[in-house]
Amino acid sequence: MVNGYQATSLKEALKILAKESVTPYSGGTDLMIDPEEHATFLFLARISEMKNIIEDTEYLRIGAACTFTEIIENELVPEILKEAAAQIAAPAIRNLATIGGNICNGSAKGDSALILFATDAKLRLVSSRGERVLPIAEFYLGRKKTALKSDELLVEILIDRINLSNYYYKKVGARDALAISRVSFAAILNVADGKIVNCMTAFGAVSDIIIRRPDIDAMLVGKTTKEAKVVKKEYIAAYDQAIIPIKGRISAEYRKAVCMNLLRDFLESNGI
Amino acid sequence: MENISGSIKKKDHEAKINGSALYVDDHLMDGMLYGRMLHSAKAKARITKIILPELPEGYLIVDKNDVTGVNRVAIIIHDTPVYAEDTVEYVGEPILMVVGPDDQVVETILHKIVVVYEEKIPVLDMLTSDTVFFDYNYTKGDMDKALAEADRVFIETFQTGYQEQAYLETQGLIAYPQDGRMTVRGSMQCPYYVHSAVANAIGCEGKDVQIIQDVTGGGFGGKEAFPSILACQVAVAAKKANKPVKVIFDRREDMEFTSKRHPSLSTYKVAIKNGEITGMDIDVLFNSGAYTTLSAVVLQRGLICANGVYRIDNLRVGGRAVKTNTVPCGAYRGFGAPQTFFAVEMIMDHIAKEMGLDSLELKEKYMVKQGDSTSTSGKYHFHVPLPEMIQRIDELTDYRAKRKQYQQQIGRYRKGIGLSMFFHGCGFTGSGERDIIKAVAKIRKNPDNTVEILASNADIGQGLKTTFCKIVADTLGISYDRVYIDNPDTDRVPDSGPTVASRSLMTVGGLLQRAAEKLKKEWQEGKEQVIEEHFVEPDFVIPFNLKDFSGDAYPTYSWSVNAIEVEVDTLTATTKILGAWGIFDVGVPIDMNIVMGQMEGGFLQGIGYASMEQMDYNAKGIIRNNSFSDYIIPTAVDVPNLVAEIMNNPYTHGPYGAKGAGELPLVGAAPAYVEAMENALGANLNKVPFTPEDVMKILQGVNT
Structure with a gap:
């Protein structure tokens, strides 16, 4: 039996996150390796604000809950990120695993995180208290340690719209x-x-x-x-x-x- | 292709596809308890005290004091304790089992147990071992004379590592007492091995023990002896609890604490006179681990194969399997042969280089042919198809041209191609079939004219149910649907021997064919008839004597030539396999799909052994590569271009011309791969696995 909340909007998810001890669950592919038996999960897959891949004048904005398959198949995503994403695990895992999970995992082995470091990407972290944008280099504090607060969610990854083709x-x-x-x-x-x-x-x-x-x-x-x-x-x-x-x-x-x-x-x- | 080779739907296809096949962990019984093992945390120690927590109602501890029979597992030599006595000899040695109705509670209790050890200095390195379990020596011709008269002697040592079977289903068994008897069921290759072991451990007669094989998710040798050990432990627990007890290993436990391929060190001294190889003086060392288990038979096969497929008139082969305080090694596909075939293929390659020849040229010069004498002065009684296999490999790969072309390369990516030739001696080594196994198989015709096969050999994924049924159906001339076989149950089937050594189809399949021929003659419509057949050694066999290793170690041989082509990235020291080609002679394939599956799977396992499967213990004797993220096995993506071809070479004394198939494809992959790496790197190499780290060392040596 798995306990959890199926959030349908970011607002709802943040509200739950603010008052309860829950484990954010996006693709679940890292969580399943060492499942916490009595955890309560906050399922993020249906939050549309976290599933977009869009461009604005400054950034390419990738929703943290986008799967690697979605990233590989999206026209806006630069080739360098697609190439790295395509080498992650295997198709079944890429269909579930998300870029947000790869970052919040806090590992220096994260294949998408590497590209985000190289491109000086920024992370949009949101809580019910407000939001902040952090350069990815400041997000990582140590092995498996990140700057993410317990009531925050990584919502978007912002990549500068500079030329990344070379x-x-x-x-x-x-x-x-x-x-x-x-x-x-x-x-x-x-x-x-x-x-x-x-x-x-x-x-x-x-x-x-x-x-x-x-x-x-x-x-x-x-x-x-x-x-x-x-x-x-x-x-x-x-x-x-x-x-x-x-x-x-x-x-x-x-x-x-x-x-x-x-x-x-x-x-x-x-x-x- | 012969008619029998045509592929057919496997007998276990539906059940495995629709999920109705029941593995041991799927079985639940009334009142069943779960057991978990407390493994030694030390490589060598005396146990001074075990502090147990208070046990909740219904939970119990099972240990050496509960063994009602002999506290030893009957394998070849009875030295493995069922449960540890006063000392432990390796990290992982079972000390006791916690048993109870709730698996989680059992786990909690397990973590609360404190074992006080008086630590001793373990022997981990086989070179420093002071205990020789097995020591075999044999000679042919006059090696001393060959060495004395040589103008040159090549000396080189070759090293091979552990290999983990990595079957999908981990070890697991259930034991339950019933009507004064003990039944053990689960994942295994050899029900009758388990049968003797359990009777010995609980101290009862054979008739009071029943062993049932459940659907088994792979074995590769790993479920030859280990289930005997686990069965004794679980049976002792079930007897004490007087209830069914189930034990299923988790992956880490299985990888760390169950048997794997013996690491080896083989030193070759090769005498050369007037440009001819005149003799080989070979010394082989296998790391047995803490107990003997199957080391004797693994070492025997390793030594018999030590001169490869080459005609060497003067031969001296010596080998020892030594004790270390590490996990006991056991059987794994090829058992003993992959180690020495690697060494002999590499030394031939290195000698050729020194002589200014390509290794294939040298190998072809010494390759055996029909009628030649074997290492043990037996005889290759049948056709040796190596020349046509080499020709076919050359057609498929352009081997000879590429080998030359790749000699001098610069640039980031460097290619290489290598070739190996080898055999698998079919069936048990020596006179084991005649003197020890004495296989008996039966078929029973029911009144409804269906026919049941009764044999103790297990289908462990290799398709034995299907191939056995095909042989019987075809011989009887009845439809395949009317012939069936269940998983072996020792209450119902005779002892037709273990499922090992690529013997089942050739040997037991042969008995079944004879039984079916007899039944066909005596067939009476609507009546029950039982036909029993006993093993008879073929007349042509030169009796084998284990004392001096003389005679036919095997009645016949399966043959193969492999080629592997690689491309090394000199910046990352990683290697891409551009192609792997194997030509295999397993006699007549009884089912082409099954045989191709065996050949491709075994070949890939061999490539893993050669390139990436790395396992080692640390200074405390702990194996750290105990999960699939730390013990890397190849995936289909790693060798996309893997080509297996069958060369039909019927064996006159096998059913429909079949011989042993299962082990062959793993045996020669390592030397083909490492030869290819040598070709790419322009260096002599002498170990497997040959990993990117090893490649980097060579590249740095070459480049700086």
């Missing part, structure tokens, strides 16, 4: 389906008028939080490819210091080597 993405899992990332890397680099206008990289599954270092990436911004080559060594050295993989089932040495190889390949593929 991207680099690689997931390294233990096999080609149903695999948790061992290392993942995403990067975007845009050049305008001969100069790098943005460079955004993120490394997943290597430490407690996805690694996103705009301060290091800034070394390349404003430079021509030729100028970037001059600082390449320094740039790589900075990441070499910044990436300290934690030891897991797979060695830290392996993870580090893959991160550095992919970073170099990303630069080389952009002529740097």
Whole structure:
């Protein structure tokens, strides 16, 4: 017997969340791994405000309760996110699992979270007290720890409407389906008028939080490819210091080597 | 294709598709209790005290003091305790069982039990073991002379790891006392093994024990000996409670604490004179774990296969299965052969490289043919189809050309192709069938002219119900629908031996064919008739002597050649399998769909063994890869291009020409995969699984 509330509007869901101890349940694919026996669930799948994928002048807004299948099939979603989403688990899980769950899980191995780090996405968190918009990097506090308050729901993910077409993405899992990332890397680099206008990289599954270092990436911004080559060594050295993989089932040495190889390949593929 | 090979709807198809098939966990009985095992948390310790919580009404603890018979499980050697006595020898060793009506309460009680251990230093590494369980040696020709006269001796050690059977259904049994007898039912491969073990543990006569196999969700060897252990524990519990007791392992428990493939270290010394291989001196070490269980038979097969499919005139093979304070290893598809076939295929490859030959060229030169002598001075009595298999592989893959083409590569992605050739010796090793098993099978014709097959072999997903029924129906010339077989129940079926070693169809299927031939002659319309057949060793077999490993270890062999093509991503050190091709000779397939399922599934398991299935214990002897997220097995997506082909090579003494099929496809995948990796990486490799981390080390060594 499963206890729970079937919320049909965001308002209703937030009201329940404010006064009761409930476990938000979107796709349920993470919750089922270790089911809490006496939990009361707050089912989110019928809340239309959390199921939209729309664009406004500033952002692409993805409802947190959108499944990966919905994301893959939506025309507005950038290719980098689609590619990552398509490598998550297997079709049956992608039909249920949601992007909001992947983020709120708090894991640095979340394949969609990596893309949201690389694109500096923001999260719209709403409670009956009000709402706030938090950059994703501030949402993650540590391993399985997030800034989400007990009465808050992640409602939308906001991705800046910048050009994301020149991207680099690689997931390294233990096999080609149903695999948790061992290392993942995403990067975007845009050049305008001969100069790098943005460079955004993120490394997943290597430490407690996805690694996103705009301060290091800034070394390349404003430079021509030729100028970037001059600082390449320094740039790589900075990441070499910044990436300290934690030891897991797979060695830290392996993870580090893959991160550095992919970073170099990303630069080389952009002529740097 | 022979008529019999045509595919037919499986006997268990409807029940498994519509959900009416009942597995052991589906059975509920009146007053049934649930049991959960308390496993040792230490690898080696003396138990000084067990502090039990107060037990609610109806709950009980079952341990060594409740064993009314012998506190040992009758496997080959009776050394495995039913419940631990004063010491524990591995992490996971069963100490006691908590039994009661509510599974959750049982679990709560289990967590409240405190075991006080006096820890001792465990032996985890097989190289440091001081206890040799089994030590076998055999020779052929004069190895000392070959070594003395050699211009060159190659020495190399090869390593293989654990492999977990990963069957879908975990271990589980129910035991219940009834009318002064004890019945045990559930998931198993060998009802009569369980039968002797239970009688021995509860201390009763065989007639007072009944064993029933339920629909079983996979075994792969993992349900050969382990159910004997669990059955003793559950039967002791049921006897004490005087009620039915059910125990179903959860996945972690099953992965951590039940038998798996023996890790191995094999050292090969190969003598070369004038460019010819003149001898192989082989030393094999298997990690048995804490108790002997099936290590003897696994080691025997490993040693017999140690020279592969090659004609080696001077041979010295020695092997030991040693004790460590780790989970006892047991049977898994191929048992012993995948380890040594990996080693011999790799050493042949490495010798070839040194000689400036391609490995296939060298292998072809030494490949055995009909009439040649086996490692144990027996004989390959029948046609060896390796040459035509190699030719077919070359047609399918362009092997020889690719092998050359991939020798020198630069760039991010590097391809490689590898090939292996191997056999499975069909049935029990040596004279086991004749001297130990002495299989008996029956068929009974009912008055309504339907025919029931009575044999103790279990359908564990390999399709045995279907293939047995096809043989009997076709021999009798009656419709397949009129022949049936139920899951074995020792009250009803004779002991036709265990469901192991790819013996069931060849050996027991052969008895059933003979029985059906007899029944056909004696057929009396509307009457009940029972025909019983006993195993008789074929006349051509050169009797096997286990003392010196001489004679025919197997009456015949199933043969195979595999090729695997890979592409390594040098940035991530991950490997994509571009194709896997296997040509298999299992005699005449009794059902093509079933055989193809076996070949594809076994081949994929072998690829997993070679590439990604990694399991190890930590410094405390604890296996951490105890879930499907930590123990990775391949999915269909990982090897999309997997091609299995059958080469028909009928066995004159098998039913309809069939020989053993089940084990063969797993045996040679590892060397084909690792040879392909060598081809891509340009390095000599000597271990499985060969994982991305191993690849990265090679790449970093090569690149820096």
